[in-house]
Amino acid sequence: MPVSVDVANSNTQSPARGSRYIAILISSSVLFLTATQIIHGLYISPDFLGTSQFFPYDPKEKLLQERLKDLEQSQSTLMQSTEHLDVPFARECVHVMFALSGNHSGFLSEFAISLKSVLLNAPLDSNMTIHIVADNAAHIGIWPILFSNQTQLFTFTSRNQISIKTYNVESKINGWRNMVKDSAGVVFESVHTIGAYFRLFAHEVLPKSTNHVIYMDSDVAVLVNLQEIWSYRNCSTIFQWGKTRCSGFLMMNVPIFREKFWNLIRKINDRYALSNSSLNYFKDDQMLLREVYDKYPDYVSILPDAWDTHFSEGVWRWNNEELVLKNRPEAGVIHLNGGGGSKESAFEVHAVVTDQNFDKTWGIVSRYYATYNWAW
Numbered sequence: 001m002p003v004s005v006d007v008a009n010s011n012t013q014s015p016a017r018g019s020r021y022i023a024i025l026i027s028s029s030v031l032f033l034t035a036t037q038i039i040h041g042l043y044i045s046p047d048f049l050g051t052s053q054f055f056p057y058d059p060k061e062k063l064l065q066e067r068l069k070d071l072e073q074s075q076s077t078l079m080q081s082t083e084h085l086d087v088p089f090a091r092e093c094v095h096v097m098f099a100l101s102g103n104h105s106g107f108l109s110e111f112a113i114s115l116k117s118v119l120l121n122a123p124l125d126s127n128m129t130i131h132i133v134a135d136n137a138a139h140i141g142i143w144p145i146l147f148s149n150q151t152q153l154f155t156f157t158s159r160n161q162i163s164i165k166t167y168n169v170e171s172k173i174n175g176w177r178n179m180v181k182d183s184a185g186v187v188f189e190s191v192h193t194i195g196a197y198f199r200l201f202a203h204e205v206l207p208k209s210t211n212h213v214i215y216m217d218s219d220v221a222v223l224v225n226l227q228e229i230w231s232y233r234n235c236s237t238i239f240q241w242g243k244t245r246c247s248g249f250l251m252m253n254v255p256i257f258r259e260k261f262w263n264l265i266r267k268i269n270d271r272y273a274l275s276n277s278s279l280n281y282f283k284d285d286q287m288l289l290r291e292v293y294d295k296y297p298d299y300v301s302i303l304p305d306a307w308d309t310h311f312s313e314g315v316w317r318w319n320n321e322e323l324v325l326k327n328r329p330e331a332g333v334i335h336l337n338g339g340g341g342s343k344e345s346a347f348e349v350h351a352v353v354t355d356q357n358f359d360k361t362w363g364i365v366s367r368y369y370a371t372y373n374w375a376w
Contacts (some may be wrong), residue, residue: 012321053113091160093127094230095213097202097252100134101195103141106344111218112145114345117369118216123227127161131213133205136170151374167174167205169198176201183265196285201251203258212234212253217248219336221369229307229332237301238264238292242308245293247286248335249307260299261345292354306330311337311352324361334365345370 048072096118100207115130122128146164153164169176177194179201192272195374199215206213212233214226233251234240238261240251268291283291293300336346347353347370351364 010181012290071273074306076200085289090156091127092125092131093161094226095129095131095206096211096216096226097126097131097199097206097213099195099198099215099302100132100138100142100218101193101198102135103137104343106342106348108138108141109144110345110347111142113345113369114216114218114220114222115145116372116374117220117222118154118156119162120369120372121158121163121222122158123230124159124225125227126163126230127163129163130164130227131206131210132164132166133200133202134166135173135195138166138195139166139168139170142166169201169205171182172201172204179262183269184288199247199252199259200251200285200288201252206254213252213254215250215252216333217335219338219350220249221334221336221347221366222278222332223334224306226333227251229303232307234301234302238299239289240301240303241289241293242303242305242310244308244310245286245290245291246308246310246335246337248310248337249333250289252304256299261292264296264299268295276299304332306332310334310335311350331365334362336366 028228098111098114100107109222118130121237134142146153146166156162172196176197180194202213202215212230214229216222229251232240233253235253236256238253238256241249265288305328309328311334335351336350336352338346338350342349347366350366352358353366353370355363
């Protein structure tokens, strides 16, 4: 059954063979944009098939115009082929989130590989929605990934329903920047832009019905089915992460995050202000999460080690098969922690890919997703 990028999948049961298409289907209403919506480059679709989505649209882009026509025809064809199917029972939905800033080609390539790993490990027994929170540059930059003939997402078949939604948060950035500075006393540095903090505002962007979401950095590759990590979600904590306390892979409890996280940050910052004459200093998103973990440990829970494989935390030292199996007999994800300062995709320049010491372990996995053909 068709699933769409930026448009939710129709609520119809999958064919008998148990597969669904991740077709990029667009409501015909896209063709009737108002002048204001076109000028501002943002289209909010009506309640199409049960949800509202954000839609970037550039009327000057010939490629997108052609793609709209192709996808509308695909929608018509696929809908006609499934008219006989019944409405299914309600199915649980796994939520995954990316937060993107900028449009460097290496960064976008890295995101595409991470997205591919998510799709190939879609949950077996649940639907899945992938949320992409992006500034304007990234929001425009991901369109060739979502709509190109190279990725062909509209031909991808999955066991259950998959939806991909994008959110252009450019208009929120100044407010978020002020929120981070006022609540946490953060002085922004070039090393970490405001984009690094997008994950901390998921509760302002994702639908109110979202309870938990798996957050992933763009240099994270999923290795096993996401159904497993979903079974570990905790309903009483703000967020979950591994023992290494790395913010590159999180399970976030969206309602509790909305209610408590920034209030706790303010309390921590107020206490610091009472005992320090200099208030403003640099804290990245991970430092803020660690402050909550250190001061209010009951609000944070720990994921199994398999979901805590981050190279900056010493995993790179396990450079032979024996050490890898000893320290990580199971691995649900691999987080490359960037490309050593390079702007190119970490999946192409990271030591795990280029160093022959990793050929039989980590390198095999990361290269698998980097080279796996998009022609599903």
